[in-house]
Amino acid sequence: MNVLYAVGxxxxxxxxxxxxxxAGSLPQKIKEKLVNCRxxxxxxxxxxxxxxVKAKYIxxxxxxxxxxxxxxxxxxxxIDGTIYYLLxxxxxxxxxxxxGHYDDxxxxxxxxxxxxxxxxxxxxxxxxxxxxxxHTALIPTYKKLLYDEIKKYQxxxxxxxxxxxxxxxxxxxxxxxxxxxxRADQVSDLEYHGCINLMKSAIVTAxxxxxxxxxxxxxxxxxxxxxxxxxxxxxxxxKLTGIINGIDTDKYNPETDECIFNNYSANDISGKAQxxxxxxxxxxxxxDETIPLIGMVSRLVDNKGFDLVREAAEDxxxxxxxxxxxxTGDTINERFLQDLANRYPGKMAVKIGFFxxxxxxxxxxxxxxxxxxxSEPCGLSQMIALRYxxxxxxxxxxxxxxxxxxxxxxxxxGFTFKNYNVNDLIKTVRRAEDVYKLKDKWETLVKRxxxxxxxxxxxxxxxxxxxxxxxxxx
Numbered sequence: 001m002n003v004l005y006a007v008g009x010x011x012x013x014x015x016x017x018x019x020x021x022x023a024g025s026l027p028q029k030i031k032e033k034l035v036n037c038r039x040x041x042x043x044x045x046x047x048x049x050x051x052x053v054k055a056k057y058i059x060x061x062x063x064x065x066x067x068x069x070x071x072x073x074x075x076x077x078x079i080d081g082t083i084y085y086l087l088x089x090x091x092x093x094x095x096x097x098x099x100g101h102y103d104d105x106x107x108x109x110x111x112x113x114x115x116x117x118x119x120x121x122x123x124x125x126x127x128x129x130x131x132x133x134x135h136t137a138l139i140p141t142y143k144k145l146l147y148d149e150i151k152k153y154q155x156x157x158x159x160x161x162x163x164x165x166x167x168x169x170x171x172x173x174x175x176x177x178x179x180x181x182x183r184a185d186q187v188s189d190l191e192y193h194g195c196i197n198l199m200k201s202a203i204v205t206a207x208x209x210x211x212x213x214x215x216x217x218x219x220x221x222x223x224x225x226x227x228x229x230x231x232x233x234x235x236x237x238x239k240l241t242g243i244i245n246g247i248d249t250d251k252y253n254p255e256t257d258e259c260i261f262n263n264y265s266a267n268d269i270s271g272k273a274q275x276x277x278x279x280x281x282x283x284x285x286x287x288d289e290t291i292p293l294i295g296m297v298s299r300l301v302d303n304k305g306f307d308l309v310r311e312a313a314e315d316x317x318x319x320x321x322x323x324x325x326x327x328t329g330d331t332i333n334e335r336f337l338q339d340l341a342n343r344y345p346g347k348m349a350v351k352i353g354f355f356x357x358x359x360x361x362x363x364x365x366x367x368x369x370x371x372x373x374x375s376e377p378c379g380l381s382q383m384i385a386l387r388y389x390x391x392x393x394x395x396x397x398x399x400x401x402x403x404x405x406x407x408x409x410x411x412x413x414g415f416t417f418k419n420y421n422v423n424d425l426i427k428t429v430r431r432a433e434d435v436y437k438l439k440d441k442w443e444t445l446v447k448r449x450x451x452x453x454x455x456x457x458x459x460x461x462x463x464x465x466x467x468x469x470x471x472x473x474x
Contacts, residue, residue: 003030003037003467004126006115008108008135009098010039012079013047013086016098018245018380019133019163022212025248028082029460035467038124042111043075043086045094054079055086059121063114065106066181072114074121085122087114105171105198106179112138116147125152128467130159134169137202138180144205145186157470160206162199164377165220165227166303169198193228200232207470209233209240210463212378213399217242225375243463244402245378246456252363252387254450259360264389266450269443272364272389279365282358283324283349292436293322294429295366295390297359297381300329300337300352305372305395310336311422312429317347320433323370325350326362363388368415368432372425376400383454386413389446393432395420403454407435413449 009015011024023039030037055075063070073088092107131139140158147153175196176187190201203209211217217240219225221233233240255265261278264271280287298304317323325337337350351358369385371394378399382392392414394400404414415432417424436442
């Protein structure tokens with residue numbers, strides 16, 4: 001079985017967030033299952049030189065995009081047994097930053113069409129093309145509406161994964177004729193509410209649709225979560241499934257992680273307390289072991305629950321906990337947290353920005369990890385926290401609900417609340433503080449967290465089964 005994994009970013013070449021991490025781990029795990037899985041991404045100029053030199057030029061071809069006839073260079077790299085294709089066009093990809101440009105729609109329409117054109121120039125015929133988020137949403141659309149006219153493409157199946165439904169790739173109707181260049185009678189597959197919606201087109205044209213957690217696949221059928229696409233998803237629900245993401249358990253390993261202060265494991269958790277003390281000293285907090293230390297590593301935006309944090313923070317700090325927060329985001333949240341840290345110097349610390357080594361120290365040194373998200377398609381932070389024996393406090397949404405079970409149940413590994421309101425958040429923090437005082441129970445909870453298994457192997461198996469189901473229909 002051959003799978004081509006198409007994505008806008010991927011480690012180890014370039015990543016801005018969770019999508020790049022997923023694309024850096026999942027295809028390799030799929031390949032370890034003896035599936036020939038290859039990855040294709042744009043050849044951005046921001047890719048570091050030490051990775052650029054690994055890509056070898058293969059050939060070039062022309063991509064027809066509306067009235068444009070664009071050069072595309074094809075490069076190939078072999079990294080840890082996985083083959084990566086990188087598609088080059090300096091006009092589109094020789095820029096600072098990979099997203100946020102005025103012509104992102106055109107840039108990724110070019111990339112999507114180039115992925116399909118590329119198949120005529122490589123010795124690799126995929127059974128499945130797996131596209132991800134709006135940047136590659138035109139791949140299943142072009143494949144069905146244009147390339148299925150070519151015999152070589154007719155048996156290729158397409159999977160489209162929604163990592164976050166908020167970002168849909170919406171453009172004016174002029175974009176259809178100027179850039180996409182399909183026939184006028186095909187516009188209905190792309191038009192939605194008076195504009196071109198690339199995610200909608202993928203939902204309609206792909207053979208299977210996945211989300212990054214089972215609960216999120218259910219939630220986006222509701223208008224509260226769908227950002228307007230619930231009716232389209234309901235019409236295509238037979239194609240929809242949810243598969244939880246994993247984490248790189250070798251990278252995030254408290255036994256070997258060189259970023260943390262002391263290594264530890266479920267067999268010997270003494271290093272956990274040493275990490276806590278060192279983290280408190282790093283952030284100039286008292287090394288008080290009688291109260292829990294709550295950590296957060298997050299984008300500081302209200303969708304991550306920071307409107308609740310603004311309401312609850314003083315109540316939490318005036319009681320029994322310390323807090324350390326790392327992240328960057330909305331100005332209102334950054335300023336609020338900095339002001340709070342100034343007013344509670346012995347209870348609260350904040351660092352604006354994202355520093356991976358400090359993030360690891362917070363995961364390892366905190367007792368509790370707070371994620372009161374309004375919406376969370378999957379969430380990786382709660383799984384990373386569990387990997388380091390740090391107990392999550394989460395709202396039951398998306399992947400948080402699928403990975404964290406309240407400790408009031410047998411084998412629970414965290415603290416959860418359902419309703420998105422400040423009172424329920426504070427009550428859940430209070431419950432966690434009360435359990436923290438019960439040292440034997442707390443130690444059992446920490447060891448259970450350290451034994452949690454959210455590796456990519458389980459996810460890879462589920463994707464492979466999905467691919468096999470599709471191929472069997474040929």
